[in-house]
Amino acid sequence: MAALALNDDFSRRHGTIADRARAIATSLFDCGAIELRDAADTSPLRAGARTVRLTRGQVPAIGRVSSGPVELTYADPASEASLAMLLAAMAGPEGPIAADAESLSIFALADRLAVSDIPVLINGPTGTGKEVLSRFIHARSERRDGPFIAVNCAAMPETMLEAMLFGHQKGAFTGATQASEGFIRAADGGTLLLDEIAEMPLQLQAKLLRALQEQEVVPIGSTRPIKVNIRVIACANRDLPTEVAEGRFRADLYYRLNVFPLTLRPLRERPDDIAPLAFAMALRHAPDAARVPVLSEGALAMLKLHSWPGNVRELENVMRRALLLTYGRDVIAPEHVVFDSPVRLVTAPAPTTMEALAAEPRRLSSVVQISEARAIVETLEACGGNRGRAARELGISERTLRYRLASLREAGIEIGRTAIGGRR
Structure with missing residues (x-):
């Protein structure tokens, strides 16, 4: 499999994100059929290649005009969302997507x-x-x-x-x-x-x-x-x-x-796959391929919190639904993420505690979120902060528990130092 060819100028501008993508791409894609280039590069496109043109900017964006290259703007080369967008852009229409x-x-x-x-x-x-x-x-x-x-x-x-x-x-x-x-x-x-x-x-x-x-x-x-x-x-x-x-x-x-x-x-046991899969589905199903809504950090946190009983098929349903609910906006926000079942977890709009969240109107989404956070905290406390034992009690893997804790923290829900940094 041919490796991605990156010139020195491109590497200076986009080397961080390109190196991260290349480490994953070699397991998934025919890298010889992919061309990464800076958006300012006006040289002729390589015939038959899937071309991704990269820009470093303040507002993330992704889209494709007709059958031309994918245009991708990223803000933070080290973020999960930036890598997920690039992997989705590099993938073929039926190719595999993964990062776990x-x-x-x-x-x-x-x-x-x-x-x-x-x-x-x-x-x-x-x-x-x-x-x-x-x-x-x-x-x-x-x-x-x-x-x-x-x-x-x-x-x-x-x-x-x-x-x-x-x-x-x-x-x-x-x-x-x-x-x-x-x-x-x-x-x-x-x-x-x-x-x-x-x-x-x-x-x-x-x-x-x-x-x-x-x-x-x-x-x-x-x-x-x-x-x-x-x-x-x-x-x-x-x-x-x-x-x-x-x-x-x-x-x-x-x-x-x-x-x-x-x-x-x-x-649910491979949460690192969720973001690149979600962006790939956004690219595939967006009504306007030139202006694909980008998932916000809050929306990504919601996706990671969900238990995914329908696996990737359910994720595709959720993304198609989110694209309809954005109503032409450029960002998929947490309120656009609606799961197939009523049992779902919704991120809070601002940093909060479980007590403050409980004082909000009793929407089912809030009730479910509070219940999960409390179950995690109570189980960790009962297990003396041992994450391995707590994960077994909760019926999930220790890795999934770590991601649930991190996602709750990223969603702004304070669940205590013991839960976040408990013993193994």
């Missing part, structure tokens, strides 16, 4: 896996980006010029799944007025993604196992096997070992697929 250390390690490992043809099993809750990771593996593989066929096993009727996967001959069953090659043959020379693999009926699992082992399929109504050359990636949002133990998934198919498992964690 563990997420980046997953993509780095996936990059190494891509050069082989071994099956990959991607585990993780719904909406965590399993298909994005699958497409990343395909794009980095020798099969990148071949087809990428994604099949959602839960979205197709059980009675049709076999015919849609393996194909059928004309007249093989009622309604088969013409032959169909099926998804497996359609993926010949490329990658087949089997999403929600745990939903596949048991009787089809045996046929799929043989197709994977022999690299051949027998269409319905035919007796002649047809050779295929495919790489299989399977995704599951349920625990497959449990499904095997309870007889709902074949053990032999599980071991065939589980050559190299990858696991994507819920979004």
